[in-house]
Amino acid sequence: MKVTYYVAISLDGFIATPDGGVDWLTPFQESGEDYGYADFLASVDSLLIGSSTYEFMLGHPPWLHPDKPSWVFTTRDLELAHESVELTSRDPLEVLAELRSRGLQSAWLMGGGKLASAFRDRGIISHYVIAVVPIVLGSGIPLLAAGGPQDRLRLIGTESYSSGIVMLSYERRTP
Numbered sequence: 801m802k803v804t805y806y807v808a809i810s811l812d813g814f815i816a817t818p819d820g821g822v823d824w825l826t827p828f829q830e831s832g833e834d835y836g837y838a839d840f841l842a843s844v845d846s847l848l849i850g851s852s853t854y855e856f857m858l859g860h861p862p863w864l865h866p867d868k869p870s871w872v873f874t875t876r877d878l879e880l881a882h883e884s885v886e887l888t889s890r891d892p893l894e895v896l897a898e899l900r901s902r903g904l905q906s907a908w909l910m911g912g913g914k915l916a917s918a919f920r921d922r923g924i925i926s927h928y929v930i931a932v933v934p935i936v937l938g939s940g941i942p943l944l945a946a947g948g949p950q951d952r953l954r955l956i957g958t959e960s961y962s963s964g965i966v967m968l969s970y971e972r973r974t975p
């Protein structure tokens with residue numbers, strides 16, 4: 801099972817402001833460049849979403865993808881945007897077993913940092929695609945929560961854009 805953590809970060813390593821805001825990305829989204837997003841989205845068959853990210857998506861319908869089965873990791877009773885969304889409080893390994901049993905092969909881990917850390921701690925993020933955005937936020941929600949095991953990665957690609965965004969692609973080295 802391929803699990804890719806595909807995410808944008810500020811130069812100082814934050815995926816959102818302290819209150820979860822991502823408005824700092826808006827000027828870069830308006831450039832007309834999709835930074836490989838459409839190709840990446842077409843390459844995954846399922847979504848793994850943190851509850852705060854999902855709540856953000858509910859307010860921004862273009863981020864919802866009813867054509868892909870989605871698991872939202874939460875202990876809260878959240879609104880279901882469409883029938884392909886499942887709320888779960890199960891361990892990430894259990895959810896991945898379910899994905900495999902359904903014949904799914906590639907998932908987009910949509911965050912946030914705590915959920916990504918839970919996946920990383922279990923050694924189940926196989927790929928990282930990180931868009932480094934040329935902005936310094938000063939504080940916010942980090943790419944990954946502090947702690948956890950060391951994870952060696954291998955660079956498999958880079959791409960830079962005129963906006964100053966640099967896309968870094970890594971795969972996890974297996975021990």
